[in-house]
Structure formats: structure tokens, C-alpha cells
Amino acid sequence: MAESSSSSSSPTEEIVRLIKRISGYVAFKMSTLFSTPIRNLDSRSIGAIAGLAIAVIFTWRAIRRQPGEQAQRRRPKRTLQSAESSTSASAAADFTPHEEDSGVGDVVDHFFQSGKPTLGQIVRQRLSEGRKVTCRLLGVILEETSPEELQKQATVRSSVIEVLLEITKCCDLYLMERVLDDESEAKVLQALETAGVFTSGGLVKDKVLFCSTEIGRSSFVRQLEPDWHIDTNPEISTQLARFIKFQLHVSAAKPERTAPNVFSSQSIEQFFGCA
Template identity: 65%
Template sequence: MADYTKDEFVQLIKRLGAFISFKLSNLFNNLDTQSAGTIAGLAFALVFTWRLLRSPRARPQRQPKRQASTSHSSDATGTSNANIVSPGVFTSAEDASAQNVIDEFFQPVKPTLGQIVRQRLSEGRKVTCQLLGVILEETTPEELQEKATVRSSVLEILLEFTKFCDLYLMERVLDDESEKRVLLALQDAGIFTSGGLVKDKVLPIHVLFCSTDVGRTSFVRQLEPDWHIDTNTEIVSQLARFIRYQLHISPMKPERTAPNVFTSTSLEQFFGCT
């Protein structure tokens, strides 16, 4: 650490104290969104400052005595005045150095995907979700007669779902072959085996098929989930009175939505994965 005069050192400590007080104020005003890591960093910063105040500062080395001389005295006085920094005044380099040290203790801790999923779902324990346009790349039952493709970007989200809630995937299909095609695509994507799930036990993931949209609505009503995820505006509107929360996947936000209906362009966007 660079040598400071006594007044400079005191002013630096005051700046540290003021900045920590500011951070404390922000922390307690937003405590519900702060992580334990931030609080630990704050405690460490306070201990660091306290020890800094207690530790003795190295005494500045004495300058060698010089011969008294008119010319030398004049030069020394000019040089000395040029290097003196008034108490309480700091160079930009010193300010930046102190700021960088403090900022290291207050770096925000990024939440994990699991924490985000739990928070966004409000700890919901049962989720129903449409397959087309949400889990699958295909958007119509007709497309499922040709192929079924799982969106790789949703796999981690689905895995987090299964860690704390029951997940029911459902879709309208036109024939039995489409149903088999969807199940095979889900199996190939590892949805039934991710997270150490065992096939011969009760799984937290269930797949349901129906022949009409009314059938999907009926499934949701019977299951009474905490959340339902769907792309169909009419179904979302009909279920708004019965389901606690819904996520409407749509490229455009509808003009009118119920207070318990959230809108997002994709499952990934809603959970901050894009």
C-alpha cells in the first residue's frame, strides 16, 4: 500500500466507511433479492476495514539533512510544494484503487438455474405443460405425423422441474404413430433418465395424449396444477379462473390477460436462459 499522510489515511478510511454504509443501505432495502454470498462479502469487508484501522502504519523514512543554501532551499521548497497533496484530496489512481478493492467484496452472486426456476414458479409442486411449440420444435399435430424434435434448450429447465415438482406433458395428436414418435423423441433426449430417474418407479414426468384441445383443457382441470404452460390463447383464457398461475407462450403479448397469466416468447426466455 502506498504511503499516505495521517490526514490522507483518515480520509481514505472515511471514504471506505461511507461506501460500506451506502452498500449496507442498499442491501437492507433489497434484502429479499440478495444472496447469502453478498452478505458474507459484506461481513468480510467490515472485518477488513476494522483490521486496517487497527494495524499500525509504517512510519515514513526521514529525508537526509541537506546543507543550508539559498539556491538549494529555493529549489527544495518548489519541489516539495509540487509533491504535497492537500489533506482530503486524492488522485484518480488512489480513488480507483480503493474503489476496486471495495467492489471485489460486493460482486453480485449469480443465482443458479434451479434457484431461478423455484423462484419463478413460486415453489409450485405440480406443473402441466403443452408439448407443441414449448418442448417440441413442431407447432402443429400435422407436423407430428412426420417427425418430433425436442428443443435441446429446454432440457435443463425440465430437469430442474423434476427436482421439486411433478411434471405432466400433454398434447393433441392425430394418430397412434404420432404418439409413439413423441415418446421416442422424449426418450432419446434423455428426459426420462435425466437426474437418475428410474423407469420402473413412479416418475415425476408424465406424458398424456388426447385427440382434441378440449381434452387437454379437461386434463388440466382434473390435475389442478399450480402452473399450466400453453400456447393456445383460448385454452389459457378458459383456465384462468381455475388454475393458480399460467404461462402463455406466444410470440406477441396479448392485449388483455388475467392477473395470474404470464406471457413469454419461450420457456427459455421466461427462465432467463436466452
């Protein structure tokens, strides 16, 4: 008799176990999703959460209409409430992605999948919806780090192209650099064209600016009045801190933050979470 009762379970127990698995997985996914501040969630993320909530509610109502409903009502409420309260208190802590019932995880993953931000959404969020960006070329867009190197060649960093194209979709982007001769300008423009930077329509050759001094680049930035400026020269970042809303200082060695509105990163790919 004892063996028979242990091998079979009532509909209520099956429901409770199912709810535990679903709620545990939902708690796990929600804790991951909300590691990002709520204010940064977009409409797709919020829609995914709302859709999941609605699905759970209708699933629960459908279960309650099953023949086992009468059996649930006859069972002591104290036992069911105890199971539910213990579920909500320990689901997130006890759940791991490697539990035996992967089917529940697959269903919940379907709802959360559409809530993952795209690179374009991340770019807009990180730029605080800025509309104009200025960026130097050497050490940020190009492999080369000095004007002297540009006299020999210009090479666009392949890892930066995707981020660059996303910026051009939401911002008015201007690229600028100090060069020593006209041949260097031609090499830079050819490298950008070969990399496909001009194909998206967001960036044109007229928005690639050249000057002969560092002061000239700083002057370009002040005249354009961007929301963001990206540079590798700490002196320029310090000089522009009073005039530009936000800046990104790109440096292999993380420097001390010179002003509250000046951020730092080893690359713009890393800044946007692509590295």
C-alpha cells in the first residue's frame, strides 16, 4: 500500500511541482534580466515580461478548470498555502539552469528571448539617446596610432565596424584626425570605404575631417557641439570637459577619471559590451 502511494501523485501535487519549476525558472530569468536598471528596459523587454505574466495567469486558470479542481478544494488549504509560500521564498535561491525538467526552461526562455537588447539598443542606451557624436580615427577606428603611420598605410579595425555602423543609424557621426599630408587623407578615406563604413548612408566622406594640429581637432569638436566626443588624447578630453556633455577616453591603460562626464574604456567595442 505504501509503495503504491509513493509511486503515484495526486493532481494537486503535480500542479504544485509544475508551479515550483515554472516559478523557479521565472525567478532565475527575472533576476538576470533585472540586473539592468528598469529605466533602461525597452518596450520589447517590458512586452516580454507582460506576455509571460499573462500566459502564466491563463495557464493557471485553465488548470483550475480541470477535473482535479474538486480534489484541490477538498484538500486542506493549509498544506497548499504552505507549499506555495515555500515556493515563492526559495524558488530563485534553489533553482539552477541544470534542473531535470528542461522543458519548463525552454518555454520560459521563449518569452524572454525577445527581451534581449540588440546592439543598436545598447548603443542608444549607452549614448543616452545622444544625437551627435564626434570621434577621432587613430587608435579608435584605425589600427594605426600616429600620423606618421598613416603616411604608410591606414587599416580599419574589423571589430569596430559593427558598432560604428550602429552609431551612424542613430547619431550624426563625424570622424576626424590629424594628418601630415594629403596622401594620408586619401589612405584613410580609401580604408573607410573598403571597410564599408560609407555604405549604410549614415556616414559620408564629407563628415570625415582632417587637420594638421591637435588644437585643430579640438576646435572641430567645439564647433560641432556634439553630445559625445571619443578621443585617445587625455589633454583634449580635459580641455573639452567643460564644453561637451559626455566624452569617452579610449586608452589601453585605464586612466584616472578626470571629470564626471568623461568615461574611459580600452576600446569603443568594450564600452558598448561587444568585446
